[in-house]
Amino acid sequence: MNAPIRIAILGYGNLGRGVELALRANPDMKFSAVFTRRDPATLKLLTDGVPVYGIDRLAEMHNEIDVLILCGGSAKDLPVQSGEYAKYFNIVDSFDNHSAIPEHFERCDRRAQEGGKTAVISVGWDPGMFSLQRLLGNCILPNGSDYTFWGRGVSQGHSDAIRRIDGVKNGKQYTVPVPAALEKVRSGENPELTTREKHTRECFVVAEDGADLQRIEQEIKTMPAYFAPYDTTVHFISQEEFDRDHGGMAHGGFVMRSGVTGVNGETRQMIEYSLKLGSNPEFTASVLVCCARAAYRMNAAGLTGAKTIFDIPPAYLSAKSGEELRRTLL
Amino acid sequence: MNAPIRIAILGYGNLGRGVELALRANPDMKFSAVFTRRDPATLKLLTDGVPVYGIDRLAEMHNEIDVLILCGGSAKDLPVQSGEYAKYFNIVDSFDNHSAIPEHFERCDRRAQEGGKTAVISVGWDPGMFSLQRLLGNCILPNGSDYTFWGRGVSQGHSDAIRRIDGVKNGKQYTVPVPAALEKVRSGENPELTTREKHTRECFVVAEDGADLQRIEQEIKTMPAYFAPYDTTVHFISQEEFDRDHGGMAHGGFVMRSGVTGVNGETRQMIEYSLKLGSNPEFTASVLVCCARAAYRMNAAGLTGAKTIFDIPPAYLSAKSGEELRRTLL
Numbered sequence: 001m002n003a004p005i006r007i008a009i010l011g012y013g014n015l016g017r018g019v020e021l022a023l024r025a026n027p028d029m030k031f032s033a034v035f036t037r038r039d040p041a042t043l044k045l046l047t048d049g050v051p052v053y054g055i056d057r058l059a060e061m062h063n064e065i066d067v068l069i070l071c072g073g074s075a076k077d078l079p080v081q082s083g084e085y086a087k088y089f090n091i092v093d094s095f096d097n098h099s100a101i102p103e104h105f106e107r108c109d110r111r112a113q114e115g116g117k118t119a120v121i122s123v124g125w126d127p128g129m130f131s132l133q134r135l136l137g138n139c140i141l142p143n144g145s146d147y148t149f150w151g152r153g154v155s156q157g158h159s160d161a162i163r164r165i166d167g168v169k170n171g172k173q174y175t176v177p178v179p180a181a182l183e184k185v186r187s188g189e190n191p192e193l194t195t196r197e198k199h200t201r202e203c204f205v206v207a208e209d210g211a212d213l214q215r216i217e218q219e220i221k222t223m224p225a226y227f228a229p230y231d232t233t234v235h236f237i238s239q240e241e242f243d244r245d246h247g248g249m250a251h252g253g254f255v256m257r258s259g260v261t262g263v264n265g266e267t268r269q270m271i272e273y274s275l276k277l278g279s280n281p282e283f284t285a286s287v288l289v290c291c292a293r294a295a296y297r298m299n300a301a302g303l304t305g306a307k308t309i310f311d312i313p314p315a316y317l318s319a320k321s322g323e324e325l326r327r328t329l330l
Numbered sequence: 331m332n333a334p335i336r337i338a339i340l341g342y343g344n345l346g347r348g349v350e351l352a353l354r355a356n357p358d359m360k361f362s363a364v365f366t367r368r369d370p371a372t373l374k375l376l377t378d379g380v381p382v383y384g385i386d387r388l389a390e391m392h393n394e395i396d397v398l399i400l401c402g403g404s405a406k407d408l409p410v411q412s413g414e415y416a417k418y419f420n421i422v423d424s425f426d427n428h429s430a431i432p433e434h435f436e437r438c439d440r441r442a443q444e445g446g447k448t449a450v451i452s453v454g455w456d457p458g459m460f461s462l463q464r465l466l467g468n469c470i471l472p473n474g475s476d477y478t479f480w481g482r483g484v485s486q487g488h489s490d491a492i493r494r495i496d497g498v499k500n501g502k503q504y505t506v507p508v509p510a511a512l513e514k515v516r517s518g519e520n521p522e523l524t525t526r527e528k529h530t531r532e533c534f535v536v537a538e539d540g541a542d543l544q545r546i547e548q549e550i551k552t553m554p555a556y557f558a559p560y561d562t563t564v565h566f567i568s569q570e571e572f573d574r575d576h577g578g579m580a581h582g583g584f585v586m587r588s589g590v591t592g593v594n595g596e597t598r599q600m601i602e603y604s605l606k607l608g609s610n611p612e613f614t615a616s617v618l619v620c621c622a623r624a625a626y627r628m629n630a631a632g633l634t635g636a637k638t639i640f641d642i643p644p645a646y647l648s649a650k651s652g653e654e655l656r657r658t659l660l
Contacts, residue, residue: 021591025472046593102657122660129466129601131660132644136459138659139620139647140613142355186606261351261616263376267608269616271459276516278597283470286591286599290469310655314462315640317469325640327432329468330452330461 004030005296007289008065008089010055010081012036012043014249015094016071018285020046026289028319032065062088067292069093071285083107086306087115090295092288094124101127109306118299119306123291124284125275126150130255132309133273137257141269144259147185149177149198153251153280161226162203165219167211170239172246174202177254185256188268201232204246206239251280290317334360335626337619338395338419340385340411342366342373344579345424346401348615350376356619358649362395392418397622399423401615413437416636417445420625422618424454431457439636448629449636453621454614455605456480460585462639463603467587471599474589477515479507479528483581483610491556492533495549497541500569502576504532507584515586518598531562534576536569581610620647 007029009016016034023031024047033051036043040052053061058068068089070081078095085091086108095104101122112119122128126148134146155175162171181198184191203220207213217234220227237245257271277283291309294316298307315322337359339346346364353361354377363381366373370382383391388398398419400411408425415421416438425434431452442449452458456478464476485505492501511528514521533550537543547564550557567575587601607613621639624646628637645652 018591021593025591098660101660102653105656127660129470132466133603134659135644135648135655136462139623139644140459140616188606261348261355261609261612263351267612268606269608269613270606272602272604272606273463274602276598276600276602278599279591282591282597283599286470308656308660310645310652310660311643313641313643314465314469318465322640323432325465326435326638329464330428330431330457330638330640 002028004028005293006030006032006064006066007292008033008035008061008068009071010035010058010068010085011071011077012038012045012052013071014281015285015288017046018279018282019069019071019288021282022286022289025286026293026319029289029293033061035068058085059088065089066296067092069288069292071288079104082119082121083111086111086117086119088117090118090120090292090299092120092123092292092295094128094284094288095122096124096127098127105306105308113305116299116304118295118304120291120295120298120312121306121308123309124287125277125280126253128284128287128309129275130253130273133255133271134257135310137255137259137271141257141259141261141271143261143265144257144269145190147193147256147258148253149182149256150253151175151177151199151251153253153277154249158201158203158226161223162205162220165216167208167216168205169208170206170242172204172242174204176200176202182254185258186270186272188258188270190258195229196231199230201227201230203232203234204242205234205236206242207236249279249281250277251283252276293317293319332358334358335623336360336362336394336396337622338363338365338391338398339401340365340388340398340415341401341407342368342375342382343401344611345615345618347376348609348612349399349401349618351612352616352619355616356623356649359619359623363391365398388415389418395419396626397422399618399622401618409434412449412451413441416441416447416449418447420448420450420622420629422450422453422622422625424458424614424618425452426454426457428457435636435638443635446629446634448625448634450621450625450628450642451636451638453639454617455607455610456583458614458617458639459605460583460603463585463601464587465640467585467589467601471587471589471591471601473591473595474587474599475520477523477586477588478583479512479586480583481505481507481529481581483583483607484579485531488531488533488556491553492535492550495546497538497546498535499538500536500572502534502572504534506530506532512584515588516600516602518588518600520588525559526561529560531557531560533562533564534572535564535566536572537566579609579611580607581613582606623647623649 043052070093082093108119158173252275255273261267294312297316373382400423412423438449488503582605585603591597624642
């Protein structure tokens with residue numbers, strides 16, 4: 001039995017806690033430490049006996065940690081932290097700002113190469129597993145169309161946008177795939193779908209006392225980019241109802257590749273991948289943890305620099321030997 | 331622009347023709363030759379200008395071919411051919427006898443290592459894409475159950491078994507997943523399903539004139555392993571109806587991973603992958619072709635020996651650069 005892979009978490013929010021829980025399901029890894037920008041004394045882990053350190057202590061811990069899992073946000077934390085720490089640790093992050101990934105990759109790649117480390121970036125489910133399914137679908141069926149649907153689940157960005165509106169006390173936005181669009185894709189018609197045809201947006205809003213509900217609803221529905229291109233429903237509810245019904249973190253979605261083969265493209269071929277997630281952060285964390293194993297093993301194999309899910313030989317995600325995988329899962 | 335990857339096909343049946351067609355969708359590859367055990371003069375390709383050679387000519391063509399795609403059967407052809415040619419060519423096969431894969435892998439690995447070649451074995455959809463989904467599901471959700479359903483589609487082995495019965499002129503067997511079982515799995519109940527609960531078997535039989543239909547039906551339904559453990563339906567039809575309605579090669583299936591996360595496994599997480607294939611051999615061939623690209627590129631990168639879909643960094647399946655993949659599909 002090899003020594004367990006020593007994992008540290010940077011940032012202890014929903015995602016960090018998800019990583020903590022996922023590590024319990026992977027006995028080849030050891031939950032070794034949490035690093036935080038908060039006062040370490042204020043953090044109460046779910047696990048006994050694991051030290052919590054201030055982020056300033058990271059620099060001196062190079063030799064105690066095999067992989068650092070970064071659990072901060074993509075807006076402000078990861079663009080700085082992943083690049084910074086990729087030189088000193090094998091890292092894994094869930095950077096999900098799609099348009100900024102090329103730049104994030106370059107920076108992490110340069111830093112990881114400098115330090116001889118491996119940086120697995122932008123893993124989770126999208127980007128991550130959904131990206132992998134898009135890649136596979138494109139490779140197998142070059143003549144075809146990609147469809148990605150998200151939901152039903154909360155979009156953090158859209159919920160934030162609602163909460164910035166004057167008179168709004170609280171708000172949550174669910175992205176919902178349109179069933180008719182899913183069926184149209186499944187039928188093999190290869191439809192061209194507009195933004196409006198693919199998803200609807202459902203908003204639950206707690207307004208401040210005396211606020212003009214009609215004005216709030218109007219402001220939401222006409223908000224450019226966020227809501228205007230969609231059919232949007234707004235429900236005003238009480239704080240009590242909000243707390244009772246809208247604390248969940250369920251999410252999910254669909255990736256479909258609808259393609260054709262044959263002499264004249266006469267044969268329809270359909271690939272569909274879907275996720276129904278009881279908890280978005282716990283699932284994302286579960287992906288991060290198996291990617292931490294891959295980061296460690298790729299580094300041991302001399303595969304340094306930045307990597308995405310496209311670069312990871314799938315067997316590296318598993319604790320089992322190649323022989324066992326072939327015998328049991330192939 | 332790099333020189334195209336030169337691909338040859340060994341064995342020109344449904345699968346070989348599927349490879350020929352798939353190559354048309356992949357302009358970075360060149361359909362260079364067909365090798366056959368038949369008289370080459372009797373083969374009429376769908377493509378003009380591609381030479382057909384007897385299999386005895388393979389030995390002298392090492393330098394003309396980058397990857398040899400083996401399109402023979404798993405029962406008799408591939409166990410011999412893959413091992414034989416893995417020493418001289420980068421190869422790809424769709425060997426699908428699951429229990430014999432470890433042995434097949436060892437033999438191909440030894441031979442490929444001897445020749446400094448790369449042998450990608452057992453790719454297609456099961457084994458192949460389904461195996462990959464099983465692996466990913468297991469890595470992400472270690473606490474969970476695997477479910478694989480096949481169909482609706484023709485099982486060659488079961489159709490052969492029907493045709494061996496006395497008084498049967500022709501027969502075809504469809505494997506059909508039980509909708510209630512699929513729904514039970516999707517509900518997250520993690521059911522234990524018996525063989526009978528997962529699939530039914532539907533048989534279409536053309537009997538010889540004057541044959542005892544009741545006896546034939548009885549023999550089918552009680553056949554050990556093949557039909558006895560299943561709810562089996564037998565339809566006697568005319569040769570005309572058989573020819574009209576049962577020449578298709580559609581198939582498909584489902585791979586599901588139903589798992590839990592959380593403090594006490596209280597969070598349900600569901601991954602589902604499904605294929606609806608208008609043509610089983612054309613889809614399998616499409617997988618073989620993108621794996622041929624991976625075989626060529628892995629060999630160029632010094633990754634020699636036998637490989638399965640578990641060992642292939644997904645980006646190697648694509649003709650696009652890493653940079654383009656990150657920008658467009660991640």
